[in-house]
Amino acid sequence: MKISIEPRARRIAGNIMTRTRDALISGDYEAFGSCFLVPFTLFTDLGETEVTSHEQNEEIFRRVRWHYRALGVTRIERRLLASQFFKDDTILSVHEAKLFRDAALVQEPFRVMSTLVECGDVWKITDNRYAVEGSLRFNRALYGPKLPEKQDPAYIANSISGAVVGMSEPDKAPPVGESDPEVR
Secondary structure, eight states: OOOOBOHHHHHHHHHHHHHHHHHHHHTOHHHHHTTEEEEEEEEETTEEEEEOSHHHHHHHHHHHHHHHHHHTOOEEEEEEEEEEEEETTEEEEEEEEEEEETTEEEEEEEEEEEEEEEETTEEEEEEEEEEOTTOHHHHHHHHOTTSOSSOOHHHHHTSSSOOOOOOSSOOOOOOTTOOOOOOO
């Protein structure tokens, strides 16, 4: 399989990748939110979410930060694996993310495929597809509290990564509106 990284697409995707990472670490939703064209679609191993407002996007941001804080994340490493123009105003990119507490990896690396579109003189994310295997907590942080306490394992088995996650004791995302703990 040939991996394609076009230089201009790499610069654009790398810029958004860095801005969203830095905003997640610092807790700056304004910087994070400015990288998305609302509405946009978010896909996880648990299903698809249509994010229709900045308030909804900020709630996802808070849940993800809550998850990172629970893991003690102090550093996020992202590596661009592919980035290519699909059309003149659309880029498809894939990156791998690693979460660390100091030097220790605290969650298995995961991949994210993003669709970026040109909006005037800026580029924004319109679609994110997360392949996070083995972390129900992170998938629930992304997907949201709309999940029932018990889920159909067949649905999860047919999800993006195809991983079946045990459902006997599901982890819970923080309640909507819970204060956002700081990520160091």
